[in-house]
Amino acid sequence: MRRLLIYIFFFLPVLGFSSQWADITCLSVLQNGDVTVSWSVVTDDCSSFASYEIYTSATYAGTYTLIQSISNKAIDTYTHTGANSNLNSNYYFIxxxxxxxxxxxDTLNTIFLEVTNPGNSSAQLDWNSLDTFPSTNQTVDYYIFRNINSSGYNLVDSVNSNTFSYNEEIHTCGEFISYKIGLNSISGCISFSNNDSSEFTDEKGPEPVFIDTVSVFLSSGKTILSWSKSPSPDVEGYWIYMETDPSVTFWQEIDTVYGADNTTYINNNSSASGHSEFYKVAPFDSCQNRGIISEYHGTIYAFPYFDDCLASVRLEWSHYKGWTDSIAQYKVYCKVDNNPEIFLGAVSGNVRQYIHSDIVGNSIYCYYVRAFNSSGTETSTSNLTCISPPTSSNPSILNADYATVDSYNSVKLSFTIDAESEIKFLKLLRSENIDGPYEQIAKLNKTSTNLSYIDYVDIMKDVYFYKTVANNKCDIDIKESNVANNIVLNVKNTSNLKHELSWNKYEKWAGDVSYYNIYRIIDDGTAVFIYQQFYGIYTFIDDLSEFDLEGLSGKFCYYVEAVEGDFNPYGIKGVSRSNIACAEQFPRVFIANAFTPNYDGINDVIIPYVLFASPLDYIFTIYNRWGEVIFSTNKPSVGWDGNNTVNGKKCSVGTYVYHIKFTSAENQTVEQSGNITLYNP
Structure with a gap:
């Protein structure tokens, strides 16, 4: 029911319900202090209208004076001249x-506005309510209008009708600013306050900025810096400060960037190719107020020199200064002569040097460093610095050719080194994990460009990783080869005539692994290639179910062979062979339980079908019911035809006992006995 009453209240004027008295709708103060009173006209005068009498007083409880009587009920406004409501508020009723x-x-009073300058670069506005006793549930807002140097009033903001003060930040320089307050009426008129003004000057500097990064142009050596835009609305530009020593007390202002949105600067007079430069930035506003100067940021200065002992270029650089978060890493780049730029590597953020080996003498090497902050949002590039090192005696080639299992079940290693290099010896290192730790197991003297070594280890179950390190005349390790490891193959026998092969990955040829060749050896015979497995797959299933297995002892051995791809930069193509792993099939005997030796060509002879038995000690024997031997053979291809080979007579119908004995591929004696029924229809 309450919702229905509100609905009727708001729409009564719209529907034209009659009113027997006038209600003041607006009190608007004119610029000279006069007040225009607006009201709703009477629509029901009981057939006789007399007058609207307008009363005013300087106080709510004071004496009210009749200032005008209007006998025309259609009139709805009156201007009270000489009201002086620009000096104080006046009260009115009709x-x-x-x-x-x-x-x-109801009695309403004019809105009296007071504007004060609190001296903190803001304007303070205070006013009273239009109603003598303001309602706490009013929904109409107060509107704030501003006029700067008589340029005309503009709406700048609004506040809730229960709010009677407003503070605005000032961004002008010694200018008069006038304000007035407006309140809309539901009838359509506006109640304006008096105009009040004061002189204001912005004495507060803009909000500070934060430098994002400072970098050096590689081509010109000039410094470029960028920073965040100041959020203050009256920013005119930014002052740039630079020093080569960040500990100085007074920084030199070197330039000005105009425009709040211009947040980059290039120092055309930079000398960042010769030393680090440090920069600060401060915003300024239209009143030349300077904001807080930013924290400084410094360029990265990189410089190389040739290390004779290392026969390498040692690149060092100064840390980047300024980011609030830590430096995640430095990336090092190099350009040799007129060749394309290459990425050399990355170091952690607390490292300030990089050693570049594999140097070719009499070439020009140019370097630069790029820093990355830990959040991944900013980078900084150093100067470009160049050096022409002398000819290096370091190895230009140091390759681990292969680690392969040889015929003696040991790991054979091969390494290639270039002929021109001058080294003291090669350290041969081994580990059970590709990531180490590695231990030295031998020293290899450089007697030729191809060096080999045999490591006697358990190749059936353990994987070992090998690499060499070249040691120079200064007893410094100067170059490391790629890693090589042996391949361990395992074979699992299944009950369905399948062998499951699995092996470990070969690491790490410079040309990567191209494929794996798989070989099979049956009964200690010759190895036969059976399959080429794709790189990245380290399993294979050998299905023997379709294989002719007759006459085999059941011993199946395998090995795999990793073959290097064609992308080795030294033109080397390595091959690594695994251990030989075997699986032996258990024997299987198949024999009928009856036969009919009547020479009709059908089931006349009974022959055991034996898989995976040695033919050397095979024996098949038939006994009669008295335990007498009536047939025996040591040839797997010979069967019993129903005759007694002892007396040469044909055996009678009945049940006989067979016995089979042979040796398996695992050198185990296998025996099987059973009954055979002889029918002679």
Whole structure:
């Protein structure tokens, strides 16, 4: 029911319900202090309208003076001249006289605005409510209008009708600013306050900025810096400061960047190719107020020199200064002569040097360093610095050719080194994990460009990783080869005539692994290639079910062979062979339980079908019911035809006992006995 009452209240004027008295709708103060009073006209005067009488007083409880009587009920406004409401607030009500009765409206007072300058670069506005007793549930907002140097009033903001103060930050320089307050009426008129003004000067500097990064142009050596835009609305530009020593007290202002949105600067007079430069930035506003100067950021200065002992270029650099988060890493780049730029590597953020080996003498090497912050949002590039090192005696080639299992079940290693290098010896290192730790197991003297070594280890179950390190005349390790490891193959026998092969990955040829060749050896015979497995797959299933297995002892051995791809930079193509792993099939005997030796060509002879048995000690024997031997053979291809080979007679119908004995591929004696029924239809 409450919702229905509100609905009717708001729409009564719209539907044109009659009113017997006038209600003040607006009190608007004019620039000279006069007040325009607006009201709603009477629509029901009980057939006789007398007058609207307008009363005013300087105080709510004071004496009210009749200032005008209006007998035309259609008039709805009156301007009170000489009200002086630009000096204080005045109170008004309207008395309506008609045949209906005498009615007094609610008392309203003009909005009196006071503008003060608190001296903190802001304007303070305070005013009173239009209603003498303001309602706490009013929904109409107060609107704030501003006029700068008589340029005209503009709406700048609004506040809730229960709010009677407002503070605005000032961004002008010694200018008069006038304000007035407006309040809309539901009838359509506006109640304006008096105009009040004061002189204001912005004495507060803009919000500070933060330098994002400082970098050096590789081509010109000039410094470029960028920073965040100041959020203050009156920023005119930015002052740039630079020093080569960040510990100085007073920084030199070197330039000005105009425009709040211009947040980059290039120092055309930079000398960042010769030393680090440090920069600060401060915003300034239209009143030349300077904001807080930013923290400094410094360029990275990189410089190389040739290390004779290392026969390498040692590149060092100064740390990047300025980021609030830590430096995640430095990346090092190099350009040799007129060749394309290459990425050399990355170091952690607390490292300030990089050693570049594999140097070719009499070439020009140019380097630069790029820093990355830990959040991944900013980078900084150093100067470009160049050096022409002398000819190096370091190895230009040091390759681990292969680690392969040889015929003696040991790991054979091969390494290639270039002929021109001058080294003291090669350290041969081994580990059970590709990532180490590695231990030295031998020293290899450089007697030729191809060096080999045999390591006697358990090749059936353990994987070992090998590499060499070249040691120079200064007893410094100067170059490391790639890693090589042996391949361990395992074979699992299944009950369905399948062998499951699995092996470990071969690491790490410079040309990577191209494929794996798989070989099979049957009964200690010759190895036969059976399959080429793709790189990245380290399993294979050998299905023997379709294989002719007759006459085999059941011993199946395998090995795999890793073959290097064609992308080795030294033109080397390595091959690594695994251990030989075997699986032996258990024997299987198949024999019928009856036969009919009547020479009709069908089931005349009974022959055992034996898989994976040695033919050397095979024996098949038939006994009669008295335990007498009536047939025996040591040839797997010979069967019993129903005759007694002892007396040469044909055996009678009945049940006989067979016995089979042979040796398996695992050198185990296998015996099997059973009954055979002889029918002679």
């Amino acid at each position: 008395k309506t006289t008609s045949a209906c009765d005498n009615f007094n409206s």
